[in-house]
Amino acid sequence: MTLQGLSTAALAIRPPSLRFRVDSGRSRLLYDGRIPSSGASTSRIRTKSVRCAGLGESRQGSFSNSNSVVYEGIYGPWTIESSDVREVILYRSGLVTAAASFVIAASAAFCPDSLSLSAILKQNLDAFYVIGSAGLGLSLLLIHIYVTEIKRTLQALWVLGVLGSAAAYITLAQPANESVTQYVVENPSAVWLVGPLFAALTGLVFKEGLCYGKLEAGVLTFVIPILLLGHLSGLMDDGPKLFLLASWMALFMIFAGRKFTQPIKDDIGDKSVFMFNSLKEDEKEALLQKLQQSKAQ
Known part of the structure; x- marks a missing residue:
């Protein structure tokens, strides 16, 4: 034919x-x-x-x-269309930005205080937090989900998380002369304010794991809420927290990097x-x- x-x-x-x-x-x-x-x-x-x-x-x-x-x-x-390719690239770039910012910021938990790098990281935690949140927001704006209500829910969680983070910084962290991240680490109850942001991330990786059968995305779906809930409840010691945090860092980078190995049409649907x-x-x-x-x- x-x-x-x-x-x-x-x-x-x-x-x-x-x-x-x-x-x-x-x-x-x-x-x-x-x-x-x-x-x-x-x-x-x-x-x-x-x-x-x-x-x-x-x-x-x-x-x-x-x-x-x-x-x-x-x-x-x-x-x-060319516009579809552009959206997919921006969607994946947002994920890479969020992953890279998170990994760099979380590295401060593993750096000895004696290193000058540790001081640099801790001084810029809020900047990494803002950049990572913006990258996640871009991906949630461009994500392709057939059920519009689910997409809007993830976006609403992101907005709530951003507002909660801003409130935590202005009313709690800044008066204590700390970054938002450091304040949340020292005050587990602050997870309630920043939690929706990470709930939106959990929903995104759940969607990716469900749709593509990606192991790292599926494991992240459990690692993220377990770490946050363990910290919020006070039932988890520092050892398990650091292990889960390291797992989150590694899996997040693998997940974001592997997105660029997929055909463009996969993210279009x-x-x-x-x-x-x-x-x-x-x-x-x-x-x-x-x-x-x-x-x-």
Whole structure:
């Protein structure tokens, strides 16, 4: 079969009145013609369950005229645009920034006080905290999750964590002439203020571990809350805390570094789902009706 034939076959499920285009930097499903009105209720398509945005379950369908790969999604074919690549790179860069900042700051716990490096690290803990939080926030802004409510929840936790950290610094750490990190270390109850920030990180690594089966992400899902809860409750000695902290540092760097070994399309997921979710309700009904008719044929 020729490439033209493959392309025709791959695009066959797209209704004639639908087309893809980039609109203000984001791909959307747009109609060329009018949406047909019908008094009867529209039959919805039973589609396979969408598990994770990063699973990349869409099959490679064909090559378009511009030689870009066309993937078959649940709601139609889609391609990777330059804006998609940019978002994925920024998402992964945010993770690397968060991981690197955390590892550098946490290294202070293992440096002897006699070293000049230890003094430098402790003097700049707040700067590393801010940079790492910003990197995590960037990744949470660009993360691809099919269920919008979950994404918004992670983002809300990040906002609460940032506000709590700011409150802890202004009202508690600064009057004591300490960094936020040092204050939390010495006052476990302050975990309540900064905890939502790390809850958002835990949700992110849980999503990554679930979607890609990454061992380091799965272990981080347990290491982060166990360390924070152990410190908050006072039930954990310094030895186990340092062990968990070292594990967190190593796993976080492995996790962030390995993100750049994945194909770009993995972090995009099935883009047709996001384009479908961006449509108005009547447009969704019309698209489902057309796909149902196409499936029947």
